[in-house]
Amino acid sequence: MKIAKVVSLMLCIMLTALPLFSQAAEEKPQEIVFAGWAGEEANSRPIIDEMIDTWNAKDTGYTAKWVGWPWDKTFEQLIIRTEGGEALDVLQVGFSWALAMDEMDGVLELSDVFDKQWLEENFEESALSAGMIDGELKALPWTLASIGTLYNPTILEAAGVTKIPQTTAEFESALAKIKAYDPSLIAYGFCTKGTTLTADFLPWLWTFGGAVFDEAGNVTIDSAEAVKALTWLKSLADKGYIQMDMDRFDLRTIYARKQVAFYHDAIMAEGIAATNGVPENELASTIQPMLLPVLKAGDAPQSSLWGHLLQISRNTADKQQAADFIKHIVGEEMSLKYFAKTGMLPVIKKAMANPMVQNDEWSSKWVEITKYGKMSELNAYAQADELTKIIAEELQAALISSKTPAVAMKDAKTRIEGAIR
Amino acid sequence: MKTVSGTNRYALKESRIGLLLAVPALIVFSLVVLYPFVNSIIMSFTDRSLLRRGFSWVGIQNYVKIFSDPNFPQVLKNTAVFVLLGTLLPFFGGLIWAILLNQSFRSSGILRGITLVCWIIPSTAIGFIWMWIFHGHYGILNHIFITLGISSQNIVWLGRPDTALYSVVAAKTWQTLPFAMAFILGALQAVNLETIESARIDGAGNLRVFWYVVLPEIQNVLTMLILLMVIGSIQHFDLLWVMTEGGPARATTTLSIEVYNKAFLSFRLGEAASVGTIWTGILMVFGYFYLRRKTD
Amino acid sequence: MFDSRPIGFKIFFIVFFVILAIFVFFPLYWMFNTSLKQAADIFDYRFIPRNITLGNFVDVVTNTKVPLFMKNSLIVAGSSCILATFISAYAGYSFSKFKYRGRRLLMLLFLSAQLFPYAILLLTIYQIINFAGLRDSYLSLVLAYITFTLPIGTLTLKNYFDQIPNSIIESGKIDGAGTLRIMHSLIFPISLPGLAVIAIYSFIWAWNDVLYSLTLITSSEKRTLAPGLILTYFGEFQSSWNSMMTAAILVSIPVAVIFILSQKMFIQGLTSGAVKG
Numbered sequence: 003m004k005i006a007k008v009v010s011l012m013l014c015i016m017l018t019a020l021p022l023f024s025q026a027a028e029e030k031p032q033e034i035v036f037a038g039w040a041g042e043e044a045n046s047r048p049i050i051d052e053m054i055d056t057w058n059a060k061d062t063g064y065t066a067k068w069v070g071w072p073w074d075k076t077f078e079q080l081i082i083r084t085e086g087g088e089a090l091d092v093l094q095v096g097f098s099w100a101l102a103m104d105e106m107d108g109v110l111e112l113s114d115v116f117d118k119q120w121l122e123e124n125f126e127e128s129a130l131s132a133g134m135i136d137g138e139l140k141a142l143p144w145t146l147a148s149i150g151t152l153y154n155p156t157i158l159e160a161a162g163v164t165k166i167p168q169t170t171a172e173f174e175s176a177l178a179k180i181k182a183y184d185p186s187l188i189a190y191g192f193c194t195k196g197t198t199l200t201a202d203f204l205p206w207l208w209t210f211g212g213a214v215f216d217e218a219g220n221v222t223i224d225s226a227e228a229v230k231a232l233t234w235l236k237s238l239a240d241k242g243y244i245q246m247d248m249d250r251f252d253l254r255t256i257y258a259r260k261q262v263a264f265y266h267d268a269i270m271a272e273g274i275a276a277t278n279g280v281p282e283n284e285l286a287s288t289i290q291p292m293l294l295p296v297l298k299a300g301d302a303p304q305s306s307l308w309g310h311l312l313q314i315s316r317n318t319a320d321k322q323q324a325a326d327f328i329k330h331i332v333g334e335e336m337s338l339k340y341f342a343k344t345g346m347l348p349v350i351k352k353a354m355a356n357p358m359v360q361n362d363e364w365s366s367k368w369v370e371i372t373k374y375g376k377m378s379e380l381n382a383y384a385q386a387d388e389l390t391k392i393i394a395e396e397l398q399a400a401l402i403s404s405k406t407p408a409v410a411m412k413d414a415k416t417r418i419e420g421a422i423r
Numbered sequence: 424m425k426t427v428s429g430t431n432r433y434a435l436k437e438s439r440i441g442l443l444l445a446v447p448a449l450i451v452f453s454l455v456v457l458y459p460f461v462n463s464i465i466m467s468f469t470d471r472s473l474l475r476r477g478f479s480w481v482g483i484q485n486y487v488k489i490f491s492d493p494n495f496p497q498v499l500k501n502t503a504v505f506v507l508l509g510t511l512l513p514f515f516g517g518l519i520w521a522i523l524l525n526q527s528f529r530s531s532g533i534l535r536g537i538t539l540v541c542w543i544i545p546s547t548a549i550g551f552i553w554m555w556i557f558h559g560h561y562g563i564l565n566h567i568f569i570t571l572g573i574s575s576q577n578i579v580w581l582g583r584p585d586t587a588l589y590s591v592v593a594a595k596t597w598q599t600l601p602f603a604m605a606f607i608l609g610a611l612q613a614v615n616l617e618t619i620e621s622a623r624i625d626g627a628g629n630l631r632v633f634w635y636v637v638l639p640e641i642q643n644v645l646t647m648l649i650l651l652m653v654i655g656s657i658q659h660f661d662l663l664w665v666m667t668e669g670g671p672a673r674a675t676t677t678l679s680i681e682v683y684n685k686a687f688l689s690f691r692l693g694e695a696a697s698v699g700t701i702w703t704g705i706l707m708v709f710g711y712f713y714l715r716r717k718t719d
Numbered sequence: 720m721f722d723s724r725p726i727g728f729k730i731f732f733i734v735f736f737v738i739l740a741i742f743v744f745f746p747l748y749w750m751f752n753t754s755l756k757q758a759a760d761i762f763d764y765r766f767i768p769r770n771i772t773l774g775n776f777v778d779v780v781t782n783t784k785v786p787l788f789m790k791n792s793l794i795v796a797g798s799s800c801i802l803a804t805f806i807s808a809y810a811g812y813s814f815s816k817f818k819y820r821g822r823r824l825l826m827l828l829f830l831s832a833q834l835f836p837y838a839i840l841l842l843t844i845y846q847i848i849n850f851a852g853l854r855d856s857y858l859s860l861v862l863a864y865i866t867f868t869l870p871i872g873t874l875t876l877k878n879y880f881d882q883i884p885n886s887i888i889e890s891g892k893i894d895g896a897g898t899l900r901i902m903h904s905l906i907f908p909i910s911l912p913g914l915a916v917i918a919i920y921s922f923i924w925a926w927n928d929v930l931y932s933l934t935l936i937t938s939s940e941k942r943t944l945a946p947g948l949i950l951t952y953f954g955e956f957q958s959s960w961n962s963m964m965t966a967a968i969l970v971s972i973p974v975a976v977i978f979i980l981s982q983k984m985f986i987q988g989l990t991s992g993a994v995k996g
Contacts, residue, residue: 043954069937072946073955078687081473082842082934086849102690106474188560194582196668246582246671247559251958256560259762274956279759384474388689399672402584421689440898441817445825448810448869452829455866459843460832466839473842520739523732525720534740540968540975541747545945546927548967551960552750563749566764597746602919605978609912611720619720629721629728637720643882644912647875651920654871658837661927682836692842699836710830714823714874 032319034066034327037080038094040310042070045273049343053331064323077102077387084108090315091324092331097378098386100133100141100311105384109313112139115325124332124350132377133311141311144332145346147269147368148305148375149201150291157187157263166292170209170234173264173295177243180263189243191253191265192235194401197387197394198250202266204378205294205304207231214379214393214418221418223393224411232400232407239401246402254278260288268308269368270345291367293374307375310346341365347372385421392417467697473690485697494673502657502677502702504588505595509656512596514649517603522633524604525611535608542601550665553594557581557666584674587667591675594662599652606648610641650713657706678702754965761961775965784939788947789970795857795932795943796925799864803921804914806865807872812902814873815880816888826877829870837867838930845934855937863931868921879913880906919978926974944970 034057041050050068057066069090071079077099083090084106095103103109112133113121121130125143133141153166158176161183167173177189193199207213212227222228238244253265258278267274275289276282293303312332314324330336337348338356347365348354359365380386380393393414400410467485471478489495520538524531541549556563559579568574580590614637622636660679663669669676669684676684678698685695721728753761754775756768763769779785814822844863853859883906891901907914925943932943942950952963 039954042950044957044959070939070950071933072949072953075933075949079933081690082845085473086845088849088854088937102474107476195670245559246579248582252558252560255958261560268956270956277957385689391684391688395670395672398670402582402671404584404672441813442819444809444813444817444898447806448873449825451806451862451866452832452869455844455847455862456832456840456870457828458847459840460835462843463835463839516739516742519735520743522721523736523739526723526732536975536979537747538743539978540971541743542923543926543971543974543978544747544750544967545948545970547929547945547949548750548960548964552746552964555960556746556749561762563764597742600743602923605919606912606916609915613912614720616720623722629725632721643879644916647879647913647916650875650878651871651916654833657834660838661929679836679838683838686838686842692839695836696839699839702836703831703834706834707827707831710834711827714826714830 032064033089034064034091034320034323035069035089036066036092036094036327036331037069037076037083037090037315038310039070039073039076040094041068042072045270045277046340046344046346049336049340052339053336056336057327057330062323062326064320064327066327081106081108084315084317087317089317089319091318091320092327093313093315094144095141095311095313097132097307097309097311098381098390100313101135101381101386102384103313104135104140108316109140110316110318110321112142112314112325115314115321116142116329120329124352126351129349132307132309141313142328142332143349144310144312144337145340146307146309146349146372147347148372149205149266149268149308150271150305150368150371151264151266151294152257152271152289153264153292154257154260154262154288155290156287157183157260161263167295168293169299170295170297174238177238177263178241181241181243185242186261188245188248188253188256188262189264190238191248191257191262192238192244193248193250193253193266194239194244194246194398195249195252197390199397200380200390200393201306201378203231203235203393203397204306204380206235208304208376209294209297209301210234211297214389215382221415221422223418224408224415228411229408232397232411235397236400236403236407244401246398257289269347269365272364273345291364291371293371303371303374305371305375307372307377309349383422388421389418392421463696464700466692467700469693471692471696473692478693481693485694486701488694489697489701494676497673498676498678498681501588501673501675502679505592505659505663505675505677506653506656508589508592509595509599509659510649510652512592513599513603514652516596516600518607518645520600520604521607521611525608535604538601538604541597542599542605546598546661547665549594549598550662553590553597553662554581554666557590557593581667582671584671587671587674591663591666594666595656595659598662599655603648603652606644607641610644611637614640657702750964750968753961754968756961758961775962776969778962779966779969783951783966784942784947785944785951785966785970787940788942788944788951791857791941791947792926792944792970793974795860795864796922798857799861799868799925800918800922802861803865803868803872804918807869807876807917808907808910808914809902810869810873811876812880812906814877816885826874829873833867833870841930841934844931848935854935855941857941859935860925860932860943863935864921864925864928867924868917872917872921876910876913876917879910883909915981 036054040046054066054068077096080093080095080099080103084103093103093109129143129146130139132143132146133139157180161180163176163179165172167176180187180189193202204214207228210227210231212222212225212231214221214223216222235244239246250267253262254267254274255278256262257265258275258280271291272285272289276285280288294305296303312328314321314328318324332350334350334352334356337350337353338358340346341348341353341359347368348359353359380389383389396405396410396414396417399405400407405413468480468482469478470481524535555561557580559565559577559582562577562580564580565574565577569576578586580586619632619636622632627635658679660683663675663677663680667675669680682695682698685691685698723729723732752768755771755773756763757770757772757774760768760770814826848854848859887905888901891905896904927945929945929949933946936942948963948966951966952959
C-alpha cells in the first residue's frame, strides 16, 4: 500500500496547501496597481520604473506596483481580471479599448475624482475629448499624436522623386519611379498582415471621401468612394508597390535597412529606426515625416489619431489615490522624462509648452500632422477590435484578388452590421 | 473479462482497489476540468459576453449563426487540412527518421540529441524562425531558391492563400517530428533483436521484417502517438497565430484560431463556446468509435 | 535493425537522410547561427557568420529575466509532468485492468473534455482558481497543466496497459504480490516507453503554454518561459525576434541534455524491465 499512501499524502498536501496559498495572496499592503504594457517594453521600462520609484519615495501610504502583459494581450487580460475582481487601479489602455472597458462597467467616471479646475488648467478641450464617452470623462489622455507617413529622402532622391508627393497621383508616380529605380525595394510599406492594415486603410478611405459609418451610424463602407479607395490600393499591390505578408514590425525592420520608401507609423518612428540600427547621423536622411497625400490639391490631409489613455479601474482600492497617481505620471516632470526617453508627446499644456518639446524639430512636424488627426470611427463601438479584424480580412481578400473590391466592401458591410447589432 | 480471476470476495476487493486508483484522477478532473467543461457547454446557449454583466438564454441561436456563417465551411476545411497533414507528416517523418537513426552509424547518437533540441524550443520562437524562412521579402527560403536558380523572384509564401496553410504545416511538422522520432526510436530499441534474426534466417527481407516483426511490436506506441498528435494539432494555436494570425483573408483560420478570436477579440463567449461544442461534438464521433474498439 | 546491404535500403537511407537532415537541422542551425551574429549582420545570409559573438548569450543571462523564467518553467513543467504521469498511470491501469460500471462513460467524458478548446475553459478555470485563492501561484498552473494531460494520458496509458498480457499479472499474483506491488515492480517498468511519452507530452504542454500562464500568474517573479519570452522581446514597439531566438536556443539546450540523459536511462530501464517481465 506504499503508493496509496504516497497518493493520499500528495492529495493531503495539496488540500492543506490550498488555504496556505490563499492566505499568502490576500495579505496585501495598501497598493496602487498600475497595469498595462508600457512597463514591459524595453524603451519605456526604465521610465515606468522611475515613475513608480518616485511615487514610492513620497509618503502617501500607498505603494505603487506595476503589473503588465505584452501589448497585444493587455486588453484581454484587463477585461478578464476586471471581471474577476482583481486589484487594479490605474489602467493604460489603447484608444480602441476605452469604450469597451466602460461598456463592461469596468472603469470609473473621472470628473468625480479630478477637480474641474485641474482638468481645465492642464488639458486642452480637444485632448480631453479623446476620453469622453457619452458626455462623461472616462479616460485621460497620456500621450496623443497621429499615425503619420514616413519617407526615406535618400531613396526618393535616388529614384528621381524631387518633390514630396502631395496628391495621390503624385504619390503613385513616385512609387512607379521608385519601383523602376530598384525593383527589390518596397515602394510603399502598407501593412498587409494581421489587423494593422485597417489602421493604414482608414486614412485612405477618408482621403477618397469614404467613411465606415455615416452620421446616423449606418454602415457605409461599401460606398462608391470606399470601393474606389480599395480599388486604388489594390492597383498599387498589383503593380508590386505593396507587398503581402508585411506587418508593422517587418516594415520597421526593413525600413531601417533602407529598403522601404514610404510607410506609416506613430511618432516614435525615428527612435524605432535608431533602435533597429540606423546610425544617429543618418537618421535625418533616412526617415522624415510627411502629410498623407490628398485626392486633389487643397483637400485636408487625413491621419488617424493614436495614443494611450489612462483609466481608473472599478476595482480600485482608493480612487483618490489612483487619481493622484495619474496626476503624478501625466505631470510635467514625468511626462517630459517620458518624452525625452521614448519620444511620446506629452498631453498636459505645461509640458507641451516646454522648450524641450517646442524646439524639437521632429515633434513639431508631428504636431502639424496631428492637427488633421481624426479618431478612428471604429472606436465609437465597444467591438472596435472585432470591426478592425473584419475590415482587415476583407481588405486582404481584395488585395490577394480572391474577391473584387466591391464584393469585399459589401461583405465587410454585412459582417460589420452583424457585429454591432 | 480482464479482471484477474480469484474468489468472489477477493475480486470485489480488487475492483475496489481499481476504482481507488482512478480516484486522484477523478478528483483533479472534476475540480479543474469538469465544471469548466459543463459550464462552457451551458454558456454556448447564452449570449454571454465579457463586455457586459449578466446574460440571457438564446437557445440554439449561436449554433444557427455559426452554421449560417459563410466563412465557417472554410474554417472546417482549414482545420481538417491542418490536422491531417500536421499529424501525418510529422508521424511519417518521425518514423523514417527514427528508423534511420536507429541504424547505429557514427554520430547517430549526436544527431538524435540535436533533433530533440528542435522540439524543446518554445513554440513562439519556432513560429518566428519559420516566419523568417518563408518571409516574402527577407525570407531565407526565397534567398536559397534564387541563389540556386530555382525561382527568379521572391515568393510571398505566407501572404498567398494557396501556400500559407502549407507553410504553417511545415513549421508544425518541424516542431512535432522530434516528438514522434524520440518515441518511435524508444519503441524500436525495445524490439527483440532475436526475433528479427530468426525472421531473417527464414529469408525475410527488410520490408518483411518491418511489416511482420517490427510493426506489431511498436504498434502500441504508434497508436498512442497518433492520438496525442491529433489532439495536439486540433488544439494548436501558437504557430498559426505567430506566423499568419489566421490570414491572409482567413486562409489559415482553423477552429482554434476562430475560437480565440471569438473569445478574446470579440469577447463573445457564448459564440466561442458553441464553436467549441461543435468541434468537440464532431470529434466525439471519432472518439466513440476509438473507445468502442479499444474497450470491446 | 535493418540489413543495410541491399541497394534498395541504401537508396532509401540516403534519400531520406538527406531530405530529413536538411529539413530538421537547417532551421535549427539558422537559429543558432543568428544567435552568434551581431545585430547588423542578421540579414547577412552567409552560411558561417563573419563576426561571431557570444554577446547575445551574455546579454540574455545578465540583462534579462529569462534565467528566472526558465527556473519557473522548470518547476511548473517538472511538477506537472511528474504528477500528471503518475495520476494518469494509476487511472489508466484502473480502467484497463479492472471492470466496473460506468467505466466507458467516464472515459468518454474524459476524452470530450480534452477536446474542448482550452481558450474557453480558461475563463471558468480562472474563476475557480480565483475562488480557491490560488491566483498567482505555481500550484494554479500545475493544476491546470495536469488536467490538460490527464484525460489523454489516462486513455493512452489504458490502451498501453491493455496490450500487456494478463499472464504477467497472474505470475505476480502467484508470487503473492498485491495490486500495487504488481503495478510498480512489474507493469510500470515494462511500460516505460508509454509513461515517458505522457511525461514528455505534459512537460512540453506546460513548457509552451502562454495563455494560461499569462492569465493565472500576475507577478513577474513567477512568470514562466513562454510568456516571459514574449514579454521580454515583443510589444507595441519592439519585436526583437533575433534576441528571442538566442534566448530560445539558450534555454533549450540544457533541457535537451536532460532529455537525452533520461532517454538513456529509460532505455536501460526498458531492457531490465523486459528481462524481469
